[in-house]
Amino acid sequence: MAGRIQARDEQDGAGARLRQVLDAYPHYLLLAVVAIAAFFAMPLSVWLSLTVAGLAMGLILFVVSSGMTLIFGLMGVLNLAHGAFITVGAYIGGSVFLMLVGWPPLAAVSHALLIFPAALATVAAAALLGVVFERVIIKPVYDDHLRQILVTVGGAIIISELIVAFWGAHEIPLPRPDSLRGSFVIGGVAFEKYRLFAVGAGLAIYWGMLAVIHKTRIGLLIRAGVENGEMVQALGYRIKLLFIAVFAAGAALGAFGGVLWGFYEELIHVGLGQQLLVDVIIVIIMGGLGSITGCFYSALVVGLLTNYMGFVAPTFSEFSSIVLMVLVLMWRPQGLIPVVKV
């Protein structure tokens, strides 16, 4: 069925040129508008530290959201169980970390280093969970968004309940290693160490994802598979494995986000993922469902905006991202960088 497609007006002239640029780079524009508006609303030192904090928070949000947008973008599956993956990640990462910390042979090892094996274990376990989830829950409902929504919501319930059955309903404190506490203070502006750590992780994941999708044959296959899975098979590739892998990657990303978030809040609880899901959804809709780049920039914008608003008008900071999302959608109905036609 041919969708209604608007032909682009291609008039010449400076105005049209500007519109073209804005059309091509809406994410830069949005980021700039938010940052510049805030610049005039607060003292410089405050602006600096909030900008740094906001960008870092944005990167954490990106990590937390990227798995969901990846799965939607590449497989067209709307996975509302993403929040549950985030929670699972926090639990697995947290427990492995606490176990390692409490293990005598490792007593001499810096706790900060132990985050890495914990994260690794989480990613592996979550990927496995993702495979099971894809096989058991998602496989029967490819191509049916409505049933995907239902099934993944059901799956999320099951996962959360299993978490409670396994770990109990208590909150689990997850003290962060001392070396990731506190800030570097430079010229009166505090840069939190953990946020800098998260920035590193977020950027690495972003570039990693872009590289895999745009530079490797696997990325090529995935992009092709989304458009025409049958043809990919007819070229001799086993698309099922590919899709399972994508789902596993999405789950692993979500879980890694959960670890990152668990250490940020220093507390793990069953509602952790659900509580993040709304922000995740705002980020991925605003970015353009399925777009990694869009997700990245809209996460940054949301991170910045909530920080600025938290200073200027804390009462409204909660609504600010929803309002922004609505505005962005009125401007660009498919989000900043649309990829998947919905």
Added chain:
Amino acid sequence: MHSSTPPALLQARELSIRFGGHTAVEAVSCDFATGTLTAIVGPNGAGKTTFFNLLSGQLAPTSGRLWFDGRDITRLKAPKRAQLGIGRAFQLTNLFPELTVRENLWLAASARTGAGFAMHRLANSYMAIRERVDHYLARVSLTGRADWLAATLPHGDQRKLEVGMLLALEPRVFMFDEPTAGMSVDEVPVILNLIQAIRDERDKVVLLVEHKMDVVRSLADRIIVLHEGRLLDEGEPEQVIASPLVQQAYLGEVLVPADAGAAPEGDSP
């Protein structure tokens, strides 16, 4: 065609549409007068379906104007144009799959009556619409399958329903996009007879995209040739088909010298 005739019902002026860098229809100007059946021919990708989309409002032109009954309808959306009486059948079958054949036809028959927003009366209680549905059910010989879900119909019957819906809409402009494609040989005449009957009423505009040249010859009053989005030629069927430009661009060198009569273009939808 003749300066004495009243202005044509449908007039396209310099219609163009561009997709990214590709111009699918380029500056096509053309008049369609009541009482004529115009066949649109051209190789695949020439822009025939796109041209239909421009006329019926599924696509908005990048530039150019469109008049219907003396009124500029360039910016009107598809529903509005259908309300005015520009109806079309689709090249790829385009039905309401989980509704019955009768309901499909009902939707077409009531579309221009304005009954759609009524909530207090049952849909089946509109006698006039019901009669129309029954009438067109018979015309496309689907009466026996009236209660089948459209999705369960064989392909050929789906094509018939597609045409039936256009008829039930009772528009003033009929657009058929390869109506017989995918239909089995013995059923093709049913549809062609229907189109012929509309043409013979001589108060409608009929547009027909068709690859089969014998069909075009027997039905069309006029032929338009599209090639790479441009209007290559137009005129009386025999004259257009004979023109060397058309021979080269559309029909190509004849590959089968044996059957000189039949056009070699045997391509499927």
Added chain:
Amino acid sequence: MRLLSGDTPRSTVLSVLLAAIVLALAFAPFLFPGPLAYRTYSTICLFTMLVLSYDILLGYTRIISFAHAMFYGIGAYAMAIALRDLGPSWLAIGIGLLAGLATALAVAFVVALFSLRVRAVFFALVTLAVAVGFMTLVSKLYGFTGGEDGIAFSVPRVLGPAFKLTEEPLAGFDVMGFATSGNAADSVFKVRTSGMLLLYYGLFVAAIMVFLGLLRMMNSPFGRVCQAIRENEFRAEALGYRTVAYRTVNVCISAMIAAFAGALAALSLRYINPESMLSFDLMVNILLITVIGGMGTLYGAVIGTALFVLAETYLQSLLAMAHEATAGVPLLPAVLDPERWYLWLGILFVLSVYFFPRGIVGQLRARAQARSRNMQATSRSQ
């Protein structure tokens, strides 16, 4: 037939089930004693209305909205605030109802404007965000809405437990008690003819009216066009239907019915808070009931709601029984732990989405259809 707008159950099993549900609800106060049972059967009536209104959105027009619970909440809050601020009077009820319907209409209209621009999944996610935002707003405006603490209020005496319709209580017969004890004499109980009884019958009648009304609406030209939009929006436009207008009207009507149900819920509960009126869980329940019951049938809303509310209320007790019964068996008791009842609900959801893709009603109808076709085939071959 007339009553059902010609849209009959079309399955014997379905007809029997429906009749059983309607009969049980009609005599519920006289068959099931106790406050929890009262809560259960009034909830069935309330949710039936709510789910019916969602079905015309999701089932008939395929608009996936996560903001439906929000409209339910709007109706409930309007009613609660009116009764709290104006005191327990009929006037307050009238004002609350009207305010709820008007607010729902206004909000729905704005939300529907979104459906002009974005579609399907996008719309679903946007409405999700909007609903969450609304819930936050309600918690924040605690001066007006009572915040997280909600609003407790009184209703006119006639609708309350203190009002007596008849001096003497009527007699009821506890069917469940009879089924377990087998003792007929012990199963007779007293039914106090209080305002609660009156209120319940109000709900019951309202639910029936909404059902019949919507059945008619969905068999009207409007309903048929909605279905056409669900099936093939592009083609509906090509025929000349302004689908956006239909979708907007549909969203508005559906929202107003949800608000109506919400207002009645507030009357019946006499206490509301964001958790019970606006939460995501509530929304998920609506969605699940609609799908499990069978989308686009309206009958599914009735069956689905009855089953779901019963499961939600009593699954835990059932599990407790299973838990005790399997006490000796290793491993089983752990999963049958009544505290994990929600796990089982989740599993049931997933399974029912797999095995009843067309919902209970869809499945029953398909079975009935297959059988009648087979019978035709055999009778023809004879």
Added chain:
Amino acid sequence: ADDSITIAHVAGFTGPLEAYTQQLQHGLELGFEYATDGSNEVLGKKINLVTKDTQLKAPRARALLAEAYTQDEATIAIGDVSSGVALAMLPVAQQYEKILMPEGVADSITGANYNRYIVRIGRNSSQDAISNATAIADDGVCISTLAQDYAFGRDGVAAYAKAAKARGATIVKEVYLPAETTDFTAAAQRLFDSLKSADGCDEKYIFTIWAGKGNPMGRIKDLQPERFDIKLTTGGNILPALVAYKQFPGMEGATYYYYGSPDNKVNDWLVEQHEKRFDGPPDFFTAQGMAQAMAIVAAIKKAGSTDTEDLIAAFEGLDFDSPKGEMHIRAADHQTLQPMYHFRIKVEDGVDWAVPELVETIPADAMDIPVDNG
């Protein structure tokens, strides 16, 4: 029937607060055992403790409570630990004219939404706030507060500010944030700014009241308030949450209960039995549950009957023993007045959580808890 007394515990045994409800249930069981010397009988009747799971849903809670009063013929019902659900249950008690003892902390339970069938053994948020003010506030102390932007947060800060000012402290700024906030950088900026520029302060504090999951203290601490000589203060918490307090050695505040703080034989018994049965020390809500049970037994004994009116009369002005020592139920609003504990955080090796070392016990009469049910 006639030979037993039914007490119904109607609370969220599943859902987000199930851990708390579990603690309460353990406390109740231990409390009845202790108060009846293991016989579980009072006035010669067996105490029958039934439980009903509200799933933390208000409508369900109301129906279950009604069921407890009618079907189960409960003499007394113990309500939900969530303030929201507890508030929803209050009118039901009035309607059925039976006693309800809710466990939520909202002031309005024994305040604006009070009815005479409500008796609360647990603390209210004013008690929390005022005890915290009592622990810190003094002449020359400057305090900025951080709380969630809803009734609980605002009321808490108001009570805190009033008590702190009464003790000579200055409240510099009140910052309120949305309840779900997780990023506290901006708020910390505002709080730092306010205290940096405040004059005449010997000590500067940021006081936090935060219910739920966010961890504002840790986030503020990350921004190194010590740069500006600002200290943090907040109330105590349950043991799992105390783990996070390890970051704040030396921090002072006031708490409802820590198992090491009270010095009496009830508490000794509780700690010993709890260690034995549940393999760990008792927590906040275990103590509260035990106090709850002991209050019930004391009231029934005093009333000599299980008639509601007799019990109400018995509860009013009741003094009873508890793991926190003697408590008093105020007749005016049925709120229990009780001691609180001023603590200083100490990090001990081998203890999983930070120890809120007792500085002093704040006796009940040192705190002026307003009566608000008028």
Added chain:
Amino acid sequence: MTTPLLSLDGVHTHIGHYHILQGVDLTLPRGELTVLLGRNGAGKTTTLRTIINLWQASKGRIVFDGEDITHWRTPRIVSRLGVGYVPENMGIFSLLTVQENMRLAAATRHIDTSRLEWIFGFFPALKKFWKTPAGLLSGGQKQMLAIARAIIEPRALLIIDEPSKGLAPAIVKDLSQAILELKQTDTTILLVEQNFGLAQAVGDQVAVMDDGRVVHASSMAELTADTPLQNRLLGLSLEAHA
């Protein structure tokens, strides 16, 4: 005669509830080009798809070079046996560039440049649009790309579904040239074609389908010679409307 490269033996295929193929028997002689003819909906495409198991045969056997491949999965059939497939709808990845489309089609990492030049010789447009997203190509160019993908590497079996569709007549000529050249390289080809002219020009063997069965199979020469038979069979596929 040597054993055929591929043979279908009583193959049935169901799509959903529809029984489409109702016992197809077909053999492809090694190194020859077999043309499959038949009216719309006869089941030609279904046959092709069934061979590489895009639709599962519900009954019957498919044998490739003596090996029963009926239950092999598509990727295995394609990669193990070396099958090139040009689907009816072309199966272009429109978001990928022409180059990327070609890269995916080649099993090896590096595309053989001389072969590429050979392909460009027939389809110069592909060279011109090498780095262009394939979605922007015209219908005919897409068809060229689809064919190019199928022959980017030497294949044991080429399955081509209506390649002339959407190609301008001039290019159809090039196409038939290409196919003739491919035949020289010992490739077995199964071609569905409605354009009888093209079919006649390139085909060695011919099979005609109707209603999910093969109703006629012979050498092309035989069919060309027998005009009455041609009229009887191909009246179905050529224009019948008078």
